[in-house]
Structure formats: C-alpha cells, structure tokens
Amino acid sequence: MNSLSNFFYPKAICIPGASTKEKSIGYELLKTIKAYGYKGKVFPVNPKAEDILGYKCYHAIEEINDAIDLAIVVVPKQFAEPTVESLLKKNVKSIILITAGFKEIGKEGEALEKRILNKIKTTGARMVGPNCMGVINTLDEIKLNATFVAERPEIGAIGFLSQSGALGAAVLNSLRETDIKFAHFISVGNKADINENDILNFWQNDNNIKTITCYLESFVNGEEFVVPFIRGEISKPIIVLKAGKTESGMKAASSHTGALSSNDKIIDALLKQFGIIRAEDLNELFNTAKGFESFPLPKGKRIAVITNAGGPAILCIDKIEKEGLKLATFSDETMKKLKEIVNSEGSVANPVDLLPGGNPEIYKRVNEIVINDESVDAVISIFVEPVMVPPFEVIESVYSIDSKKPILQVAMPLPEFWSKYRNESLKKLPLFRNPEDPAEILSNMYFYMKQKKKLQENRAQYVEAIEKKESNNNGLPAGFLSHEQLYKICSEYKLPIVKQNLIKPEELKNYEAENYPLVIKGINKNVVHKSELDAVKLNIKSKEEFLLKAREIEDSFAKNNLFVDEFLIQPFITIKHELLIGGFRDPSFGPVIMFGSGGKYVEVFDDTSIRSCYLCDTDIDEMIDETKIGKILKGVRGEMPVNIKALKEIIKSCTTMMAENQNIAEFDLNPLILGVDNIFYAVDVRIKIY
Numbered sequence: 248m249n250s251l252s253n254f255f256y257p258k259a260i261c262i263p264g265a266s267t268k269e270k271s272i273g274y275e276l277l278k279t280i281k282a283y284g285y286k287g288k289v290f291p292v293n294p295k296a297e298d299i300l301g302y303k304c305y306h307a308i309e310e311i312n313d314a315i316d317l318a319i320v321v322v323p324k325q326f327a328e329p330t331v332e333s334l335l336k337k338n339v340k341s342i343i344l345i346t347a348g349f350k351e352i353g354k355e356g357e358a359l360e361k362r363i364l365n366k367i368k369t370t371g372a373r374m375v376g377p378n379c380m381g382v383i384n385t386l387d388e389i390k391l392n393a394t395f396v397a398e399r400p401e402i403g404a405i406g407f408l409s410q411s412g413a414l415g416a417a418v419l420n421s422l423r424e425t426d427i428k429f430a431h432f433i434s435v436g437n438k439a440d441i442n443e444n445d446i447l448n449f450w451q452n453d454n455n456i457k458t459i460t461c462y463l464e465s466f467v468n469g470e471e472f473v474v475p476f477i478r479g480e481i482s483k484p485i486i487v488l489k490a491g492k493t494e495s496g497m498k499a500a501s502s503h504t505g506a507l508s509s510n511d512k513i514i515d516a517l518l519k520q521f522g523i524i525r526a527e528d529l530n531e532l533f534n535t536a537k538g539f540e541s542f543p544l545p546k547g548k549r550i551a552v553i554t555n556a557g558g559p560a561i562l563c564i565d566k567i568e569k570e571g572l573k574l575a576t577f578s579d580e581t582m583k584k585l586k587e588i589v590n591s592e593g594s595v596a597n598p599v600d601l602l603p604g605g606n607p608e609i610y611k612r613v614n615e616i617v618i619n620d621e622s623v624d625a626v627i628s629i630f631v632e633p634v635m636v637p638p639f640e641v642i643e644s645v646y647s648i649d650s651k652k653p654i655l656q657v658a659m660p661l662p663e664f665w666s667k668y669r670n671e672s673l674k675k676l677p678l679f680r681n682p683e684d685p686a687e688i689l690s691n692m693y694f695y696m697k698q699k700k701k702l703q704e705n706r707a708q709y710v711e712a713i714e715k716k717e718s719n720n721n722g723l724p725a726g727f728l729s730h731e732q733l734y735k736i737c738s739e740y741k742l743p744i745v746k747q748n749l750i751k752p753e754e755l756k757n758y759e760a761e762n763y764p765l766v767i768k769g770i771n772k773n774v775v776h777k778s779e780l781d782a783v784k785l786n787i788k789s790k791e792e793f794l795l796k797a798r799e800i801e802d803s804f805a806k807n808n809l810f811v812d813e814f815l816i817q818p819f820i821t822i823k824h825e826l827l828i829g830g831f832r833d834p835s836f837g838p839v840i841m842f843g844s845g846g847k848y849v850e851v852f853d854d855t856s857i858r859s860c861y862l863c864d865t866d867i868d869e870m871i872d873e874t875k876i877g878k879i880l881k882g883v884r885g886e887m888p889v890n891i892k893a894l895k896e897i898i899k900s901c902t903t904m905m906a907e908n909q910n911i912a913e914f915d916l917n918p919l920i921l922g923v924d925n926i927f928y929a930v931d932v933r934i935k936i937y
C-alpha cells in the first residue's frame with residue numbers, strides 16, 4: 248500500500264485537541280466527522296473531557312489501546328510539538344497538523360515547523376500541513392469529512408488539492424450551487440512534508456480518482472512536478488489553478504504561505520508543454536473537471552452550436568474563436584435533414600437557430616443530426632427559457648442522446664429549474680450557466696488530448712532529454728566563459744559561432760585583417776552590454792578606419808573609467824534577421840530554453856517563447872511558430888522561407904548543452920544573426936557557469 252493511503256482511507260482516527268466548546272475548531276471538526284457518517288473508529292483526545300458528541304474521549308494519546316491509522320491534530324500551537332512526539336511514540340504514521348502559526352508567520356514558526364518535520368522524518372511517518380484544513384473522502388467505504396466545513400459533499404471522481412485552507416473552505420461552502428462532486432479533497436497548507444507532487448502520484452494510482460484539480464500558490468519543486476508527465480507516469484487529466492500571476496499577486500502569495508513563487512511565464516509555458524491544463528479561475532478549474540468526468544473527449548476542434556436565442560450563441564461563438572476552436576461546416580445532407588425540422592425562419596447552418604419554438608423533440612432531433620455529421624467534433628446546445636417550452640424536458644431530451652462525441656448544454660432557465668434538475672434528472676450531467684463555459688471546457692479537453700498524444704508519440708525523445716542530465720563533468724570554472732572556452736564549447740555543440748580573433752590593445756597596430764569589412768568590439772569582463780558603451784563598431788572597411796574605431800572604443804571606455812582588455816574582431820555580416828536563443832536554469836523548474844527576436848531591442852519587442860529543455864522536435868517547431876519572428880522566418884508574402892531545419896538543430900543543440908552541463912547557469916546567443924546569405928552566425932555568445 249502507498250504510504251499516503253491512510254490519509255484518505257483510515258480505519259481509525261484520533262483527534263488530539265478535540266473540544267467540548269461549540270464553535271471551536273476542535274468541536275466543529277468532530278461534529279462534521281460525525282454528521283458525515285465516518286465509517287471507522289474515532290478517538291478524540293482532550294485531557295479534560297470525558298465525552299464529546301457521544302464519542303468517548305481519551306485524556307492522553309497513550310491511553311488509546313487501538314491502532315491509529317491517522318491523527319488529525321487541532322491542538323493549540325504550543326502543544327503541537329509534544330503532541331506529535333506522543334503520536335510518533337504510539338507509532339502513528341500519518342499525521343495531519345491543522346494547527347496554524349508556523350512558517351507562515353515568520354522565523355520562529357519556521358523553526359518549530361522544521362523541528363516537528365525532523366521528528367516525523369526520523370520515524371518514517373508522513374505529515375500533511377501544518378496550517379491546513381483537513382481531508383475529505385466522500386466514498387461510501389470511508390465517508391470521512393475531517394474539515395470544519397459542515398457541508399455534505401457528494402460522491403464523485405475528482406481529486407481536489409488546495410494549498411489555501413480558506414479557498415478550500417470557500418469551495419466546500421458553495422458545493423450546493425456549483426455541483427462539484429469529488430472523491431477526495433485535501434488541504435496541504437504549508438506543505439512541510441507532503442506536497443502536490445506526493446498527492447499527484449497517489450491520485451494517479453488511485454482508481455477512485457479520474458480527474459485531478461489543484462489550487463496552488465507555489466510549486467515545491469517544479470522539475471519534480473513535470474518530470475512524471477514527461478515520463479508518462481501521470482496519465483490522468485490535471486487542471487491547475489495557480490495563483491500569484493501578477494506581480495502584486497505574487498507578493499500576496501509569498502506572505503501567505505512563506506513560499507516563493509516561480510516566474511509565471513515559465514510556469515505557463517511548461518504546464519502547456521506537458522499537457523497540464525492551467526485554469527484562469529475557479530470556474531474554469533471545476534467546469535473543466537466536470538467536463539472530463541461527464542463527457543467523452545472531443546477528437547477535433549470543430550464545434551457545432553445549437554440555440555434558440557441569438558445573443559448567447561454569439562457569446563459562445565466568440566469564445567469558440569478565442570479558444571482556437573472552429574465552427575464546423577455542416578455537410579449538405581445534414582442541412583437537408585435540418586431543413587425538415589427547423590422553422591423556416593430559423594437557421595440550419597452553424598449556428599443552428601431553432602428560435603423560441605424549439606421544443607424538446609426538435610432539440611433532440613437536431614442535436615442527433617448534428618452530432619452525427621462527420622465534420623462535427625462536439626456540440627454546444629444552448630437553451631434560453633422562453634414562455635411556452637418546458638426547460639427540464641429540453642435538457643433531459645438532449646442529454647438522453649447516446650453519443651461518442653461530447654454534447655454540452657448551456658441552460659439559462661428560471662431559478663425554479665435548478666432544484667428540479669438536481670432532484671429529477673436521470674443522468675444528472677453537468678449543465679453550464681454561461682454560454683462561454685462549454686467552449687472553454689472543450690478547448691481544455693482537446694488540448695489535453697493533443698498534448699497527451701504529443702507526449703506519447705515523442706516519449707523516446709523526452710526520456711533521452713531527461714537522461715542527458717546524468718552526464719556532466721566539463722571542468723569549466725565559475726563565472727562567464729572566456730572567448731577560448733566559448734569557442735570550444737560552441738564547436739562541441741555545433742553552435743555557429745562566427746570566426747573571430749581576439750587581440751590585445753597593443754597588437755592593434757600590427758594586426759593585418761584577412762578580409763574587410765569587419766567588426767571590432769571592445770571587451771572588458773565588467774561590460775555586459777557592449778553597445779551601451781559604444782563598443783561595437785560595424786562595417787569597417789580599411790585598416791585606417793579600423794585603428795580609428797578602436798581608438799574611439801578606448802576613449803569611450805576611458806570616459807567610464809574602464810580599460811579595453813581585449814578587442815574582438817569578426818567579419819561583418821549583412822543582416823537579414825536578428826534572433827535570440829537563450830537558456831537558464833530555473834531554480835524550481837530546471838533548465839529552460841528561450842527563442843525569439845534578438846538584437847539590441849529584445850526587451851522592447853518581447854517576442855519570445857519558452858520551453859523546458861526536456862523537449863521534443865515538435866516542441867521546437869511550436870516554439871518557433873509561437874513567435875512573430877518565427878512566422879516571418881517561415882516566409883510571409885512571397886518571401887523565401889529560411890533554413891528552418893538548421894535553426895531547429897541549433898535550438899536542439901542548445902538544449903542538449905544545457906542538459907548535459909549542469910553547471911551552466913545561463914547562456915545566450917544574442918544576436919544569432921541570419922545573414923542575407925541564409926546562414927546563421929552567432930556573433931555574441933555568453934555562457935555563465937555556476
């Protein structure tokens with residue numbers, strides 16, 4: 248059995264800190280456990296109480312004679328450490344520390360959290376929390392609601408992990424409106440021991456969980472988070488709502504849990520690369536989970552819309568386009584069949600407009616015809632309640648259709664409808680309240696399917712990329728590499744560094760160039776952006792000009808109290824495009840690679856795309872396609888496309904270099920010039936070693 252199993256499937260629990268005082272957490276928690284009908288044994292612990300809510304209360308953990316699968320600790324903070332010690336002595340291996348006041352409040356709390364964690368680790372026990380709000384298992388065999396939210400969650404197949412207790416509580420509080428049905432809920436709090444990576448792995452292997460949802464404020468270890476996806480060890484759909492997107496949001500996240508958030512752009516790119524769905528808000532998080540739970544995956548992105556009202560259909564279509572889906576084009580046969588049913592004033596093309604007269608039979612027939620059209624991958628059926636048509640019957644008739652393709656319904660009825668639907672619907676499939684929702688869900692499901700396929704088809708390439716990580720011993724010194732070292736490593740990885748000479752200032756006079764025009768650059772290890780010091784002189788045509796420009800560079804350095812250590816001399820390349828390839832090791836997510844527009848104005852253009860260096864050729868293609876410069880390179884308006892194959896090889900080599908040399912902290916080729924001769928030249932390479 249997995250070591251986390253007792254957190255979700257305990258047969259006996261003890262609750263140190265249980266209380267007789269109403270409204271206290273120690274009381275409310277026990278009350279919830281009882282009300283929800285937990286199937287196992289319950290041992291409340293409180294030195295002063297004899298009985299709480301009908302459970303016999305123990306004065307000390309030592310007094311309990313039974314084996315305990317899970318301890319849920321709600322004692323005040325000053326008793327947390329001795330309580331954990333007693334539990335460990337009693338051989339309890341799974342502990343949820345709900346108590347707050349640890350890392351999230353500062354240094355002192357952090358030290359206490361560490362002490363407790365160390366004790367737990369030495370005994371091989373595991374801990375959830377501290378500063379969390381508990382766990383739920385809705386399944387009949389367990390029926391455990393060990394939170395202080397007195398809702399009665401319904402059984403489903405979603406796993407929901409929340410880093411924030413308050414947000415978890417808010418979601419639980421609104422279950423009756425949102426109809427979210429999960430199998431497991433866990434609030435992980437400060438993630439001192441058990442974190443999202445552990446839970447993900449556990450849920451992947453738990454047959455009761457079909458879809459995984461997470462609210463996260465930080466990733467404990469981003470690389471560990473994504474690697475199981477790369478290796479194909481996680482196959483279930485996972486949807487992440489990651490807070491802390493904007494700068495100010497990030498600050499809130501770090502004061503909230505004491506965790507540092509990684510750069511949002513990287514998170515966005517990597518989740519996408521590995522088929523992890525990122526939701527923008529709670530609505531999208533759970534709607535998407537419902538989609539996976541209740542509907543088949545769409546095989547493509549051609550959507551049909553059926554409606555009885557104009558406005559909602561327009562909103563729906565706008566969203567379809569925004570999500571990158573397409574409106575399907577019906578076959579003539581479909582249109583012919585539709586004409587026989589649809590009111591002649593309505594529309595039989597996509598979107599199909601049934602007008603307010605669309606009744607249950609019409610809705611059903613039309614949905615059946617449309618979903619069976621070969622050119623349709625999914626249907627969104629919208630129903631706004633008009634005066635004469637009964638909403639319940641329309642919704643039920645459409646959801647009675649058996650199809651291998653998804654049909655999602657938007658219902659905009661009068662409020663009375665909802666309780667009737669909840670009580671009387673046969674299939675109880677999810678209904679959506681906003682006409683935009685289904686497009687978002689279908690787009691996420693399609694994305695998941697597409698990325699999963701990409702990962703599967705390219706598994707060998709991905710695994711190879713990860714495994715390159717093992718080899719490393721280049722002996723390179725810390726800091727920026729010298730020009731000789733750059734030359735060596737660039738030729739090793741076949742990066743097209745331009746042919747160049749490095750000379751001392753005193754050698755200028757006797758230097759005889761092989762060819763003009765050339766470029767001369769002033770080098771000083773403290774100067775990062777040479778152009779800012781006017782230290783890059785282009786298109787030099789004669790020895791005379793060469794000496795003059797070198798002098799200008801020396802003068803400019805002198806004005807800044809600097810000396811030119813060396814002069815770098817390169818051929819002058821006639822530029823077609825300036826590109827950028829860069830990379831760095833993200834402290835959380837590991838090596839990442841960047842491609843985009845390059846040159847002096849990179850920041851201004853901000854035209855880059857990012858991927859993990861653990862990538863496949865398709866990722867490189869997508870990376871190029873994502874940027875404006877990539878589109879230009881592939882040829883716009885009759886321009887000849889450039890040698891994309893060569894470019895892809897350079898990018899690939901850069902990722903290999905990053906993966907194989909664990910001590911490269913960052914590097915960039917900026918610019919990588921594409922010359923008018925259609926050849927790539929790296930004229931400014933920088934590599935920094937840890």
Ligand code: ADP
Nearest residue numbers: 766776777778817819820846847917918930931
């Ligand atoms: P830095 O980035 O330190 O300012 P670079 O070596 O990248 O210096 O040069 C700045 C700009 O000068 C480049 O973006 C490019 O436009 C131009 N440049 C540099 N080297 C060459 C070269 N060998 N041929 C043509 N243009 C060059």
Ligand code: MG
Nearest residue numbers: 846917918931
């Ligand atoms: Mg540069």
